[in-house]
Amino acid sequence: MIIALCNQKGGVSKTTSTICLGGLLAESAKVLLIDLDPQGNLTTGLGIEVEDDQLTAYEVITEQCSTAAAIAPTKIKNLDLLPADISLAKGETEILGKVGNFCLLKEQLETVFDQYDHILIDCPPSLGLLTINALTVADQVLVPVQCQFFALKGLAALLETIESVKKRLNPNIDILGVLPTMFEQTVMARDVITSLEKRFGKSLVFPAVPKSVRFAESNLAGEPIHLYVNEHKLIYPYKSIIKAMEA
Ligand code: ATP
Ligand code: MG
Numbered sequence: 001m002i003i004a005l006c007n008q009k010g011g012v013s014k015t016t017s018t019i020c021l022g023g024l025l026a027e028s029a030k031v032l033l034i035d036l037d038p039q040g041n042l043t044t045g046l047g048i049e050v051e052d053d054q055l056t057a058y059e060v061i062t063e064q065c066s067t068a069a070a071i072a073p074t075k076i077k078n079l080d081l082l083p084a085d086i087s088l089a090k091g092e093t094e095i096l097g098k099v100g101n102f103c104l105l106k107e108q109l110e111t112v113f114d115q116y117d118h119i120l121i122d123c124p125p126s127l128g129l130l131t132i133n134a135l136t137v138a139d140q141v142l143v144p145v146q147c148q149f150f151a152l153k154g155l156a157a158l159l160e161t162i163e164s165v166k167k168r169l170n171p172n173i174d175i176l177g178v179l180p181t182m183f184e185q186t187v188m189a190r191d192v193i194t195s196l197e198k199r200f201g202k203s204l205v206f207p208a209v210p211k212s213v214r215f216a217e218s219n220l221a222g223e224p225i226h227l228y229v230n231e232h233k234l235i236y237p238y239k240s241i242i243k244a245m246e247a
Helices: 014-025 041-045 057-061 087-094 104-109 129-137 155-168 187-200 213-221 232-246
Strands: 002-005 031-035 079-082 118-122 140-146 174-181
Touching: 002 014, 002 129, 014 031, 014 041, 014 118, 014 140, 014 174, 014 213, 014 232, 031 041, 041 213, 057 087, 057 104, 087 129, 104 129, 129 155, 140 155, 174 187, 174 232
Parallel strands: 002 118, 002 140, 031 079, 031 118, 140 174
Antiparallel strands: none
């Protein structure tokens, strides 16, 4: 199953959630994480530094190399990474004029599909060509939403984009669910969750991930949260997502 973690709003925990979910899935399956963000936070967040001559998502999406050639192992068993760095920003511009440029990632990933049980794509905070490439290959979209005042703003644009992709490029795509993140026990945070439940239906809103400094610490340590600290309340929202994936 291929899941795109997508929200054009920045800093909502897309990358952190990709690492947490990927780490948990890798306990019992073979998992590939794809850094599709020129910020390269997924790559750094897994403790990987891209070397000057290293192949990355840039070379893959511009068809300069195969996906297999750019995939790197992480220090976690069963967890591989297609890394990215700032060169991917240049890649997005380079593919602008290409015919079929929405399908480049899909075509490139088809060659490694049979090697992985799950592929997770960490999208950049935009609805540009990189995100469209992720949505074109994805079976499911997971939308992390920060429990903040402006959280719902912009969700309409995201849903419209997913609908257009479903209609024109990828009829298989579905919304796996919405993941409220950085939850604090405040009226505002609870209001955000109520609004999400009204909009998507309760079954599509996963249990909220609490706000905790442990997540930033685990990013710095280059580890998924469950390996960094064994705190049930931080981990169980991600376990609920895995349950939904298996359902
Ligand atoms: P971008 O849109 O820039 O790619 P993002 O959506 O990928 O951002 P992250 O980079 O995962 O978001 O998280 C943004 C910041 O919030 C990071 O510093 C991260 O450590 C922190 N963070 C993520 N999840 C939580 C959480 N549950 N509680 C507290 N801090 C968090
Ligand atoms: Mg990110």
